[in-house]
Amino acid sequence: MSINPITRIRRFNRAVVRETGVLDQSYLGRGRPLGPARVLHAIGPDGAELETVRSYLGLDKTLLSRFLKSLVDEGMVLLEQDPNDGRRRIASLTETGRAEHTAYNALSDAQANAILSRHPRADALLDAMDLIGSALGQDEITFEAVDPRSEIALYCLHEYYAELDRRIDVGFDVNLSADPDATDMMPPRGTFLLAMSDGLPLGCVGLKGTDKGYAEIKRLWIAPSARGLGLAKRMMEQVEAAARDLGISLLRLDTNSKLGEAVKLYETSGWTPIERFNEDPYPDVFFERAV
Structure with a gap:
């Protein structure tokens, strides 16, 4: 039944x-x-x-x-x-x-x-509440530019690092990665965006300015409770618009093939696969897009 x-x-x-x-x-x-x-x-x-x-x-x-x-x-x-x-x-x-x-x-x-x-499983109860809150409030999500060193930004980044550590075969150590300098993700070089739902962060993405003729998309993360709602695509649209506002015309990004949903997002939203452009040990897939 x-x-x-x-x-x-x-x-x-x-x-x-x-x-x-x-x-x-x-x-x-x-x-x-x-x-x-x-x-x-x-x-x-x-x-x-x-x-x-x-x-x-x-x-x-x-x-x-x-x-x-x-x-x-x-x-x-x-x-x-x-x-x-x-x-x-x-x-x-x-x-x-x-x-x-x-x-x-x-x-x-x-x-x-x-x-x-x-409740005997308080964490599970909170996860269920987050899932329901994200589903019911998906049309009210707002996007805010914040200092990537702020407490709320660091929370999102730590969640992102923890997920990479779980999903990449060799784990993830931010100290071994090409971690962007915070000032490169702040105006006038770049930006750092949060997706917010009634005071709670549901995602983040950074725009890292460089002196190489392009900027990079970094640290795209969506909270588990908000996945499947199209939020990653919306965040990419927001950060690409921010790049245009800063006069940036070419974007690059890298990811790991273990993050299949991220690879699919880039493949289906106008990003072109390119050869490796950095020495970061963790990514194995690279993309570029004119904006």
Whole structure:
């Protein structure tokens, strides 16, 4: 026998509704439903423009206005016109609102810890959540240029190195590779891009500037939870556009034949195989593309 996948999805949906308190009139015991609580969180301690809040939460203007009115009436939120654009309004938290924001964060953290603590395979549970979050949020992924030495960039790079070590027959030691200098992946020579989903990194890719008449694509990595969603192709399009913006017209890259999905991506997206162009001991496949 097999269980209908629709039945499995609906069971999951009901479990999430129960666990997160979507239908509670006093979400996390703070005296208001989930909707206004989410608006309070989206405004945050630094404040936010209303259209940004509406877009982030996926709310229509009427519902957002109703939630905002309730928060204003409670003394949690102030609404003001943007001093630089009279057509826009800015929401900010009052002192009371900031205290409520802090209280919600503490309760949400405790709820998350409770979920993990009562499951015998917390890592597997988190992996499943990442997979679902990536699938449901794939249309909301954003791309950000960051310093390749930043903590979040280093996290992605370490994940990339660990995967190479697992998949390449001889393993991988970044100290033996042609590891690019960070400044070569920063403007004006290059860039380092992250794919972000609601604050979590799902992938990275670097553009390394050189003085050889071309730039190199480096360190393309996609989190396991986001694979199969076309994100690698989107990241390549983003980094190629960044190259054009920097006046770079020729790109090269290398990879290892054990990374079959990467080789296939390059073969099917306009990259031309070329002879080896570096002394890095790990790659055995080389490509070039004019942009």
